[in-house]
Amino acid sequence: NAGVTQTPKFQVLKTGQSMTLQCAQDMNHNSMYWYRQDPGMGLRLIYYSASEGTTDKGEVPNGYNVSRLNKREFSLRLESAAPSQTSVYFCASSSQGMGDTQYFGPGTRLTVL
Amino acid sequence: QQPVQSPQAVILREGEDAVINCSSSKALYSVHWYRQKHGEAPVFLMILLKGGEQKGHEKISASFNEKKQQSSLYLTASQLSYSGTYFCGFVGGSARQLTFGSGTQLTVLP
Numbered sequence: 001n002a003g004v005t006q007t008p009k010f011q012v013l014k015t016g017q018s019m020t021l022q023c024a025q026d027m028n029h030n031s032m033y034w035y036r037q038d039p040g041m042g043l044r045l046i047y048y049s050a051s052e053g054t055t056d057k058g059e060v061p062n063g064y065n066v067s068r069l070n071k072r073e074f075s076l077r078l079e080s081a082a083p084s085q086t087s088v089y090f091c092a093s094s095s096q097g098m099g100d101t102q103y104f105g106p107g108t109r110l111t112v113l
Numbered sequence: 114q115q116p117v118q119s120p121q122a123v124i125l126r127e128g129e130d131a132v133i134n135c136s137s138s139k140a141l142y143s144v145h146w147y148r149q150k151h152g153e154a155p156v157f158l159m160i161l162l163k164g165g166e167q168k169g170h171e172k173i174s175a176s177f178n179e180k181k182q183q184s185s186l187y188l189t190a191s192q193l194s195y196s197g198t199y200f201c202g203f204v205g206g207s208a209r210q211l212t213f214g215s216g217t218q219l220t221v222l223p
Contacts, residue, residue: 042213098211104154
């Protein structure tokens with residue numbers, strides 16, 4: 001039982017490049033989330049998917065897109081990376097929505113030059 | 114709006130107690146507490162729902178005062194393993210999204 005897995009663990013991009021962060025969970029959870037964590041800012045919600053087939057914007061969605069591929073997988077895409085998107089990205093999942101316990105993946109450390 | 118956490122940092126000796134506070138300017142539905150060790154993912158500690166009930170987890174407990182829109186995390190007889198950054202998160206307002214505070218860095222020294 002791996003829980004929440006994320007790939008890649010580290011990534012360096014140049015400004016303007018695109019990339020997709022992958023997330024998968026094996027806990028049969030309905031809801032999945034993408035957060036970014038910057039020093040001194042805590043965790044900020046980018047997008048979430050309350051259930052398969054739905055996605056909604058969080059606090060900081062600009063510059064990102066998401067896809068809930070199936071119940072297990074939720075990807076985050078940066079179409080044209082900017083230095084302001086340098087951050088650590090965490091994927092999380094929960095059984096039933098935002099008020100439920102969230103289980104976090106190990107994170108992806110992204111640097112945009 | 115982000116919950117306000119205090120203090121930003123605290124240093125303790127093993128066996129000492131600590132309190133971390135969290136407050137919000139909007140009506141709350143629930144409060145969540147997580148701990149994150151350096152370089153790792155946040156790990157769930159507890160959730161408190163409206164009603165002011167105090168929850169416990171080992172020697173870590175928390176309270177939720179819904180009238181004051183505040184929550185406090187109590188760490189008693191701190192252990193070295195308690196070191197890390199503690200985040201509160203609030204679910205409330207019309208969006209019902211989980212919004213995290215900026216964290217409290219707790220260091221427990223031997």
